[in-house]
Amino acid sequence: MAVFTEVSEPEARALLRRLRLGELLALRGIEGGIENTNYFLTCEQGEFVLTLFERLTAGQLPFYLHLMKHLAQGGVPVPDPRADPGGVILHSVCGKPAAVVNKLRGSSELAPQGAHCAAVGRMLARMHLAGRGFERHQPNLRGLRWWNDTVPVVLPHVAAAQAALLRAELAYQNHVAASAAYAALPRGPVHADLFRDNVLFDGQELTGFFDFYFAGVDSWLFDLAVCLNDWCIDLASGAHDGARAARMLAAYQAERPLTAAERGLLPAMLRAGALRFWISRLWDWYLPRPAAMLKPHDPTHFERVLRGRVADPVRV
Template identity: 70%
Template sequence: MAVFTEVSFDEAAAFLRSLNLGQLQSIKGAAGGIENTNYFVDTDQGQYVLTLFERLTSEQLPYYLHLMKHLAGHGIPVPNPAADAKGNILHRLKGKPAAVANKLRGHSELNPTPAHCTSMGEMLARMHLAGLDYPRRQPNLRGLAWWNETVPVVLPHLTPDQRSLILGELAYQNHVAAMSGYRSLPRGAIHADLFRDNVMFEDGRLTGFFDFYFAGCDTFLFDIGVCLNDWCIDLDNGAQDAARAAAFMAAYQRVRPLTAQERRLLPSQQRAGALRFWISRLWDFHLPREAAVLKAHDPGHFERVLRQRLAHPYLL
C-alpha cells in the first residue's frame, strides 16, 4: 500500500456516502506496499480500505474485484468489495478507478511459527480449490512475459555478477515454461503476492487474505513457491526454515495433494518466485514513482533468496 493520489476528508466522505457506507469518521493514508493509493477509513458503520488504482486499468480491474467477491462467496476470508446502488463494485474517485472493501480483523504475523504456516497452507489450498469455477480469465501480469520485458530495463543498474545471475535464471525459467511437464501443471486463479503482510491473524487464527491486485491465472505451484519464499525462510539470509516449510506443505497437501509433476517442479517455481520479486523490487527501487507516502523494498533480499534456492533447493 502507498499514497500516490491525495484524497481529502470531504472527498472521501462524499464517496463513502454514495456507497451507503455511512458517515466518515477518520481517514489515514497507508504506507505499506508500492502499487496503489490506499487509505484506511472508519465510518459509523465499520472499517474499510479505500483503494485508488494507479497502474491497473478499468479493463483489468474487474478480474481482481470479482475474484474477491467469488472467493468471499465460497467461504474464503477475503475483503468483499462494496457495491453501489446499481451493483457496480468498480468506481471512480479523483479521476481514477477505485474500490472500497471491508477491513479484515487482526494483524499481520511478521514472525510466523509452524502453526501459522499450517494455517497458511490449508487456507491457500482452500483458496485454490474455491477459485476453480471462477469464470473470468486474466494472465498473471507479472509473469514470464513481464520478466522478459523488464530484465533489460534493470540490467544497467546491476553488477556483472548480478547480471550473470539474473540472465541465467531468466533463461532457465524460459526453458521450464517450454517443458510439457510445466504446461500440464494444475492452474487457476492465484494470489501471486501472499506475503506475511498480506495475511491477517487474530488470537492465533487466520482471519483473511488481502491485496489481490497481483492475482491472475497461473500455476498453483507458483503461488506455493511465493509463499514458501516468504513464510518459511530466515529473512536475514533467505535460507529455508525446514520446520515451517514442512508444516506449510503438509497442511496444503491435506486439502489439495500435489501431483507428481508438481513435486518435481516445486524447486523451479520457488526460483521463479524469487526471480519475479527480485525483478520487481529492482524496477521499483531504481525507477521509482513519486508518492506522498512510499516505502521502497530492498531488492537485495530476493537476490539472496534466489541464491539460496539455487544452492539449497527444497525437495518434497
C-alpha cells in the first residue's frame, strides 16, 4: 500500500462525484505495502479507501472486487466496493484501474496474543466457508507457477547457500504439488496474504480482513499456513510460537475441521508459505520499483522461517 501514482484533489473530487459520495474533505496517501497506490478519502458520506492498481489488470480485478462483495454479503467483515449509479465497481483514476471501498474500523495488532490468533483462525475458517458459493475463478497468481518463474530471476542476487535452499525447496514443492494428497486438499477462494497488517481489531474484537489483491483459488490449507507463518512466529528470530499456533488451529477447526490430507500436508504448506514470501521479498528487494512511499520488507526474515519449518516440522 505505497504511493506509486500521485492523485490530485481535483481527480479525487471527480471520482467522488461519479460515486455520489459528496464533497472531498481530505485526501491522504497511505504508507506501507509494495503493490498498489492507496489513499484515505474523507468525504461527506464518511471515510473510504481509494486503491489504484499498479500491477493487476482491469481483466483480473473483477475477481477480487466481486469476491469482497460476496464475502461482505456473507457476513465476513471485509471492505465492500462502492458502485457507481450503473452498478460498476471497477473505476479509472489517473489512467489506472481503481476501486473505492468503505474504511473499516479498528487498527492492526502487530504484537498479537493468543486471543488475537484465535480470532483470526475462527474468521479465516468462516471466510473459507462463505467463499464456497463464489462462482468466479482465478488461480493464485503468486502460486507455484510464479515461484518457478521468479526463482531463476532472483538467484543471481543471492549467496550460494541461499541459492541452494531456494532450488531445493522449489523442487520439493513441485514434488508435493504433483502428489495425490495435494490434489485432495479442499480448495476455494483464499486471501493468501493475511498478515498482521491486513487484519483490524478493536481491542480483542476482530473488525476486518482487508487487502484482498493477492486472493485467488488455492488450497485453504495454504491460506491457513500463511497466517500461521506470520501470526504465530516470533518476528525477531523467525521461531515458531507453539502456544499461539495452537490457539489459531483450534479456533479454525472449531468452524471447519481439517481433513486427513490437510493434517498430513500442514508441514509442507508451512514451508510453501515461507517460500512464497521469501521469493517475493527477494524480488522486491533486488528488483524494486520507484514509489513515493516504498519500504521493501527484509527478505531474510522468511529465509529464517523457511529454515525453521524445514528443521522442525509442525504437526496437528
